[in-house]
Each structure stands twice: as structure tokens, then as C-alpha cells.
Amino acid sequence: MACFRFAVEHHPATRHNCQQKRPSPPNPKIRRKTTHGVIMSAQSYQDSELYRIRHSLAHVMAEAVLERFPGAKIAIGPPIEDGFYYDFDLPQAPTDDDLKWIEKRMKKIIGGNHAFEQQEISAEDARQLFKDQPYKLELIDDLVNGRVDENGEQIAEPAETLTIYTQNKFVDLCRGPHVESTKNLNANAFSIRHRPVAGAYWRGDEKREQLTRIYGTAWPTPDELKDYLHQLEEARKRDHRVLGEQLDLFIIDPLVGKGLPLWKPNGAILRDTLERWLRQLQIDSGYQPVISPHIGNLELYKTSGHYPYYKESQYTPVDVDEEKYLIKPMNCPHHIMIYKNDLRSYRDLPVRFAEFGTVYRYEKSGQLSGLVRVRGFTQDDAHIFVTPDQLLDEFKGVVKLFQTVFDTLGMTDFRARVGIRGEGDKYQGSDDLWQKATDAILAACQDLNLNHTVEEGEAAFYGPKLDFVLRDALKREWQLGTVQVDYNLPERFELEYVGEDNARHRPVMIHRALFGSVERFVGILIEHFAGKFPAWLAPVQAMVIPVADGHNEYAHSIAAELREAGLRVGVDDGKGRMNKKIREARGLHIPYMLIVGDKDIEAGTVSVRLRTDEDLGALPRADFKALLLEKDRTRALELA
């Protein structure tokens, strides 16, 4: 039985946009990191007509672009989740007028009913054909020399012949497949102006040429295109940055600093409610609270290996007396020092230290985004020290905590990702320890029947991990919670416990964060609920709305009584009509509106209207209090 519910399983849309140079993993379940996903399996998407339509449109776009910019160099142009793109090296950036012209030209080419003709040619002929196309020449070289294909994937054998596709006046090196003819393309079911033109590095390598990427979105019918564009608009409305302002949750002010959010009272209530819940959950699960400072001696991070392994993400150390101190990028070394302060017996283990620890990491300015990518954030961090025998059970226990968190919040649309070591020298520790840690995680996933993918190069520098990845309103993926198995830091810090045999042994560490970063989690949560938080999380749980001024006193007495019970209740005693107050409360997604007028005063009731427009009618005030207290206590997702 599956331990986790999945609404859909995400797969990479395509490997075309995955241009990394690592060798292909042998295990077909293992995949690379990708920024796109689709709601169908990768294989069925690649076999679909829609995939061929999008791929063919990319070629049509390239033809139009070459007409507009005769000197342009073409790179690659694959289908993606919602359409396609093509990368060009252009003499100048295309203007909006250029894009309009290109789009119009594409429609014309489509109307020409040109066949997509496939042809096999020798490498030599291909080099001649693409002699003015340096990016194609590079692709040809890599294909025939058996290095990598156009997607940066290592290929098994050198290609003996290459395929080209021709439509109208455009020839491209391409293995297809395509539609038969531009007849199969709908000139009114695509757009190349739904997104700004983007810069994209050739082969995904920051050190190489930056090309101009033009994105297109394409669908089988014009109606589906319209629906998609409408969905995009709707998604922007649930963007946590938009809702954050609308609901007065947080701000990011340049005078304070980029990536350093300020929590306004409403946001702070939301966050604090989540934190108090999690604290209690952790105490109930045998965790102990610890607290550590915001800076630490650089020597600490040298011992842990964070410095210099993640030097790039850390702020320059500050001088304190004769020593260097680092602004805390991680909590683990601190928790380790707390563990180390006492001699531990096997009987004490597992030792579970938890802290809402705020860390600061340097992120490139172009990376920052609302609450989901910031420079200072709070991890709901915990470090668990176990005997090797306890590892598997403890790991599973942590995964069950995730289940509780996700279930409580009704978050079902996430995926679990096991991040294993990739190529490169960023990883610390022996192969043997890595294997042990990886095996433990995979065994836990197996035992729990947890649906997961395995991805290379997604591990932490000290160990492999299991991550929970969710999508935001615009379908971008973000890593939230994480559980990591670590044999390395106990080694580096020479951690010990006394075993049954009265000898010293080395514990294993589990690093885990359920929310990941509280900031990011709240950001995703805002989008998950579209600002319509369940009653227990809503900053204002109920708004009392007097029918007329004369009912203000009664309204305040209702609010006072509910506040007395620990509930968050406001009174809209301002000027203006009741209708307007209802409209405003709805705009703020306040769960309950309590309308009070003469009838209610007389009967001692409140007339309850939900933000869903459902009308509960007049309830005795004590009944409503009991209702809201129950919803609050049980963290109910439903209001009625």
C-alpha cells in the first residue's frame, strides 16, 4: 500500500532541454535534474502527436527567424512541457515587432502545406550542408565521435549516419519525429509571445556563448491555447507575491535588502501558527529543542567542511578580534557541538535536536523570488544521532512525519526524489560510506512503498538525501522538506557513543527539515491554498460585520467573547454598508463572516456566512464559538 498519495506522477517532459554533460546513468529509473515536467509519462509524451506538432513548430519558427535575421546561427529547438523553444545566435535581440513578424510568417509557412522530409546523410555531407552553422557543426562532431547527442546525453555508439529534416526552405539536423506536413499544424493554436525572450547558455554551460531563446506554446486547437493562456493568468493571481501583498502577509523592501522578507502581522501569525504546530509535533515525536547563534567561528565550518565546500553560497567571513566568523549558512555544526558536549550512551540514542534555525546564504540576484528563494531563511532543522542499527527505523519515522504534515495541509501533489551522488569533486567522504547511506534511503523508500525517482547529482555534499518537491502556481518545482543520511560529519567531528560493549562507536546522523525553509514553505502554502487558508491558519479567522452602526456594540461583544477563547476575530465597525464589508472580507479570504443585526441581538445569535458563499444561517453565539474552536483544534480543512 502506498504510503503517500500522488495526484500525478511527474516525469521530465523531455531530455532535450537537459543539456548536462554527465554520463547517462545505467538504471532507467535514474534521471537527471530537469526544470520541466509533464502530466504524462515522458515516453507517452514523446510518442504523442502533440510532441511532433511542437517539435515541427520549432522548425517552422527557425525558418521564420532565419528569414528575419539572415545571419542568424541556429542551435537546438526541442519540445517542452507547454510548447517548444529554439535557441539562436542572433545579430541583435529581437524586438516585439520582430516577434510579431516571425509569428505572422510562421502562420504563412504553415499555410503553405509543406512536407517534413526526412533524409539520412553522411557526416561529411552534413558538415558541408551546415558549414555556416557552427553550433550544428559542434553537434555533428559530438554525434560522430560518440560523445554526446544534441541533448548533452552521452551516446552509446558513434552515429554512422545523421538525419536531417527539410520543410519548405529550412533544413535542420534532427532525428525527429515530425508531423507529415505543415498541414498538420494549426496556425491559430500557438503563440511565441506568451513569454519574454530569454538568454540561454549554449549547452547549458555558463561559460559558453549565451544564445537567444524564443519560447512558443502550442496546443492541438485554438481553444486549448486560449485555455492555457487563461490558466496562466489565473496562476498569476494565486502567485504568493501577489497574494502576499493583497493579504498583507509580507513585504520585501530594497532598503532592507533583496531576498530579506519582512513579515507583516498577518504573515507572522500564519507563520507562527505553523511553527507552533510543528514544535508540538516534534516534541510529541521525541525531539528536544536547541538554540544556536547566527554567527560562528570559521574554524567550526572548516571542521564540518561547509567551508570551503559551499564557499560560493556563503557571505564573506567577518573579523571578530583576531578570528574570522561566518554568518551561519547551516545549523548542523552547532547541533553537532551540542551532541558532542556530553558523553552519550547507546541508551540515549536516538538523540533528536530540533531548532527553527535562521541561516543566510548568498544567492545570485537573478535567483531571488518572493519567499521561495531568499537570502535569509529559517529552517525547521533537526539533527538526529542514531546507532547504525537504528538508522532505518528512524529514517522511516521521519518520513512518517512528512506524511502527517502533508496530510494535515491537504498537500497531495508532490513528488519524492532520492538525490544521489553525481560526478565532480563536490562530494565528501568515502565511496563505502556513500553506498551505505544510499542503500539505507532506498531501503526505507522500499519498506514504505514510497513512490520516488532517483536523481544523480542531487545529493548534499556530505550525503545522499530524500527530498520532497512541490510545484508553485507557475508549475516550477521547489524542494521543500529533506531527509539526509550522513556518515561523514560524525567522522569529521569524531562523534561517539558508548555501546553495549562499553566501547566507543560512531553514530550516524540524519539531517531533516520538514518544511525545508519556513519562508519557502509558506510561499508554496499560500499558492496551495490560493490565499484561502483553513480556519486554523487564517490570520483573521472571523470578521464580525454589523448590519448598521447601531449594532457595533453587539458586534464587539461577540468578538471579545471569541478572542477570550483564543480565536482571531476582527470587527468591521468602519463606515460604509454591510454589503461592502462582506465584499472586503471575502477579498481577504476571511473564513467566517458573522453578520449581526437586530434579529441577532434579540436572539443572541450570529448569522454565519462562509467565504465560499455558503450560508450557515443564524447560530447561537456559543454554537459558533464551539464550531470555530473545533475547526481550530482539529486543523480542519473544511469550514463547515
Add this chain to the structure above:
RNA sequence: GCCUCCGUAGCUCAGGGGUAGAGCGCUUUCUUGGUAAGAAAGAGGUCAUGGGUUCAAAUCCCAUCGGAGGCUCCA
């Protein structure tokens, strides 16, 4: 950090080399209304900041800051 685009009232946005515009919101007055827009009047902007071009710049150019999307990165 890089590429493209954007920055005009509290918000959403129009305009555009010659005295600054709309809707919503806000304030005031009238209205005291039983479940999503009652009426009228009014306040509010160095057009992100700093330079430059010009008789004249919110408008054109450059730089800086900030934002959006994408790339790269993400312990």
C-alpha cells in the same frame, strides 16, 4: 551573475518632447442599509534615482536601483 522586458496616484493600468489621466481604494457629506459595487464632493503623483541631449524631458539616450520571465546555480 547573464539575456529580454518593465518601473506613471495606495492598487491595477492608459498616455507620451510643450502645465499629469482613468477605474478601484482613501477622506468628507448625504444615506443606517439583512448577505459581493447607493449618491455627491474632495484629497492624493519631482512619472524609480542620477546624469546627458534639447528652447523645453515623465516621454529620447546612458548609468544605477528595483521588479517579471528565462538561463545558470541551489547544502
